[in-house]
Amino acid sequence: MKYLIALSLALVGLSGCATLGKIVTPTVQPFLQVAVDVAVATAVGANPATQKTNAARIKTIATEVLTLDTGTQVALSAVEAAVNAKIASLNLPPADLAAAQLLTATLEAIIQTKLQGSAAGTVTQTTQVAIADVVNDVISATSAYGV
Numbered sequence: 570m571k572y573l574i575a576l577s578l579a580l581v582g583l584s585g586c587a588t589l590g591k592i593v594t595p596t597v598q599p600f601l602q603v604a605v606d607v608a609v610a611t612a613v614g615a616n617p618a619t620q621k622t623n624a625a626r627i628k629t630i631a632t633e634v635l636t637l638d639t640g641t642q643v644a645l646s647a648v649e650a651a652v653n654a655k656i657a658s659l660n661l662p663p664a665d666l667a668a669a670q671l672l673t674a675t676l677e678a679i680i681q682t683k684l685q686g687s688a689a690g691t692v693t694q695t696t697q698v699a700i701a702d703v704v705n706d707v708i709s710a711t712s713a714y715g716v
Contacts (some may be wrong), residue, residue: 601679602706608679609710612672614665623665624714627672630655631707634700648700649677679703 613623630652637648656669683699 601682601703604675604679605703605706606710606713608672608675609707612665612668613711613714614668620714621716624711625716626659627669628708628711628716631704631711634704649673676703676707 609624609627612627613620633655634648634652637651652673656666656673659669661669680696680699680703683702
Protein backbone atom coordinates (compact mmCIF):
# COMPACT_ATOMS: atom_id res chain seq x y z
CA MET A 570 0.00 0.00 0.00
CA LYS A 571 2.80 2.44 0.87
CA TYR A 572 4.36 1.70 -2.53
CA LEU A 573 1.11 2.58 -4.33
CA ILE A 574 0.73 5.84 -2.43
CA ALA A 575 4.36 6.76 -3.05
CA LEU A 576 4.01 6.06 -6.77
CA SER A 577 0.84 8.14 -7.01
CA LEU A 578 2.46 11.01 -5.13
CA ALA A 579 5.50 10.80 -7.39
CA LEU A 580 3.26 11.11 -10.43
CA VAL A 581 1.56 14.15 -8.93
CA GLY A 582 4.95 15.69 -8.22
CA LEU A 583 6.25 14.99 -11.69
CA SER A 584 3.16 16.21 -13.51
CA GLY A 585 4.32 19.80 -13.30
CA CYS A 586 7.77 18.93 -14.55
CA ALA A 587 8.46 20.27 -18.03
CA THR A 588 10.49 17.19 -18.88
CA LEU A 589 7.56 14.88 -18.22
CA GLY A 590 5.33 16.95 -20.48
CA LYS A 591 7.87 16.66 -23.30
CA ILE A 592 8.14 12.89 -23.05
CA VAL A 593 4.41 12.16 -23.16
CA THR A 594 4.07 10.38 -26.46
CA PRO A 595 1.87 7.54 -27.70
CA THR A 596 4.61 5.19 -26.52
CA VAL A 597 4.39 6.59 -22.99
CA GLN A 598 0.58 6.52 -22.82
CA PRO A 599 0.50 2.94 -21.43
CA PHE A 600 2.46 4.20 -18.43
CA LEU A 601 -0.28 6.76 -17.80
CA GLN A 602 -2.79 3.88 -17.85
CA VAL A 603 -0.69 2.09 -15.24
CA ALA A 604 -0.68 5.27 -13.14
CA VAL A 605 -4.49 5.31 -13.29
CA ASP A 606 -4.58 1.62 -12.31
CA VAL A 607 -2.29 2.32 -9.34
CA ALA A 608 -4.36 5.32 -8.25
CA VAL A 609 -7.59 3.31 -8.45
CA ALA A 610 -6.02 0.39 -6.58
CA THR A 611 -4.91 2.78 -3.84
CA ALA A 612 -8.39 4.27 -3.51
CA VAL A 613 -10.08 0.84 -3.60
CA GLY A 614 -7.83 -0.34 -0.80
CA ALA A 615 -6.45 -3.69 0.27
CA ASN A 616 -9.42 -4.91 2.32
CA PRO A 617 -11.25 -7.54 0.22
CA ALA A 618 -14.45 -6.88 2.19
CA THR A 619 -14.70 -3.28 0.94
CA GLN A 620 -12.93 -3.39 -2.43
CA LYS A 621 -16.03 -4.01 -4.55
CA THR A 622 -18.03 -1.27 -2.80
CA ASN A 623 -15.16 1.20 -3.13
CA ALA A 624 -14.65 0.31 -6.79
CA ALA A 625 -18.38 0.76 -7.44
CA ARG A 626 -18.27 4.23 -5.85
CA ILE A 627 -15.30 5.19 -8.01
CA LYS A 628 -17.01 3.88 -11.14
CA THR A 629 -20.21 5.80 -10.30
CA ILE A 630 -18.31 9.06 -9.89
CA ALA A 631 -16.32 8.43 -13.08
CA THR A 632 -19.50 7.73 -15.02
CA GLU A 633 -21.02 10.96 -13.70
CA VAL A 634 -17.93 12.89 -14.83
CA LEU A 635 -18.49 11.60 -18.36
CA THR A 636 -22.02 13.06 -18.28
CA LEU A 637 -20.57 16.51 -17.56
CA ASP A 638 -19.24 16.61 -21.12
CA THR A 639 -22.03 18.41 -22.91
CA GLY A 640 -19.89 19.60 -25.80
CA THR A 641 -19.74 23.12 -24.39
CA GLN A 642 -16.78 24.73 -22.74
CA VAL A 643 -16.64 24.46 -18.97
CA ALA A 644 -13.91 25.23 -16.48
CA LEU A 645 -11.74 22.30 -15.44
CA SER A 646 -12.32 23.52 -11.89
CA ALA A 647 -16.07 22.87 -12.39
CA VAL A 648 -15.35 19.24 -13.21
CA GLU A 649 -13.11 18.99 -10.15
CA ALA A 650 -15.78 20.65 -7.98
CA ALA A 651 -18.43 18.16 -9.15
CA VAL A 652 -16.15 15.22 -8.32
CA ASN A 653 -15.25 16.65 -4.91
CA ALA A 654 -18.94 17.30 -4.11
CA LYS A 655 -19.80 13.70 -4.95
CA ILE A 656 -16.94 12.40 -2.80
CA ALA A 657 -18.04 14.63 0.10
CA SER A 658 -21.61 13.30 -0.18
CA LEU A 659 -20.34 9.75 0.44
CA ASN A 660 -19.38 10.59 4.06
CA LEU A 661 -16.31 8.37 3.79
CA PRO A 662 -14.21 7.38 6.79
CA PRO A 663 -11.00 9.47 7.02
CA ALA A 664 -8.74 6.82 5.45
CA ASP A 665 -11.12 6.28 2.52
CA LEU A 666 -11.51 10.03 2.07
CA ALA A 667 -7.72 10.43 1.95
CA ALA A 668 -7.49 7.66 -0.66
CA ALA A 669 -10.24 9.30 -2.74
CA GLN A 670 -8.47 12.66 -2.54
CA LEU A 671 -5.21 11.03 -3.60
CA LEU A 672 -7.03 9.44 -6.54
CA THR A 673 -8.50 12.75 -7.70
CA ALA A 674 -5.16 14.54 -7.31
CA THR A 675 -3.43 11.81 -9.30
CA LEU A 676 -6.07 11.89 -12.03
CA GLU A 677 -5.78 15.66 -12.25
CA ALA A 678 -2.03 15.28 -12.68
CA ILE A 679 -2.54 12.67 -15.40
CA ILE A 680 -4.97 14.95 -17.25
CA GLN A 681 -2.47 17.82 -17.03
CA THR A 682 0.24 15.49 -18.33
CA LYS A 683 -1.97 14.45 -21.25
CA LEU A 684 -2.49 18.13 -22.03
CA GLN A 685 1.28 18.64 -21.95
CA GLY A 686 1.18 22.03 -20.32
CA SER A 687 -1.89 23.45 -22.09
CA ALA A 688 -3.88 26.04 -20.22
CA ALA A 689 -6.28 24.25 -17.90
CA GLY A 690 -8.71 27.07 -17.19
CA THR A 691 -11.29 26.49 -19.89
CA VAL A 692 -12.04 23.01 -21.06
CA THR A 693 -11.46 22.83 -24.79
CA GLN A 694 -12.11 19.87 -27.06
CA THR A 695 -8.55 18.69 -26.40
CA THR A 696 -9.14 18.91 -22.66
CA GLN A 697 -12.47 17.09 -22.97
CA VAL A 698 -10.74 14.26 -24.83
CA ALA A 699 -8.00 14.08 -22.18
CA ILE A 700 -10.57 13.98 -19.37
CA ALA A 701 -12.64 11.34 -21.15
CA ASP A 702 -9.54 9.21 -21.77
CA VAL A 703 -8.55 9.29 -18.10
CA VAL A 704 -12.10 8.74 -16.86
CA ASN A 705 -12.56 5.78 -19.21
CA ASP A 706 -9.26 4.39 -17.89
CA VAL A 707 -10.66 4.72 -14.35
CA ILE A 708 -13.85 2.89 -15.32
CA SER A 709 -11.77 0.18 -16.94
CA ALA A 710 -9.60 -0.14 -13.83
CA THR A 711 -12.65 -0.65 -11.60
CA SER A 712 -13.71 -3.67 -13.66
CA ALA A 713 -10.89 -5.64 -12.02
CA TYR A 714 -12.99 -5.54 -8.85
CA GLY A 715 -16.12 -6.99 -10.44
CA VAL A 716 -18.02 -3.77 -11.05
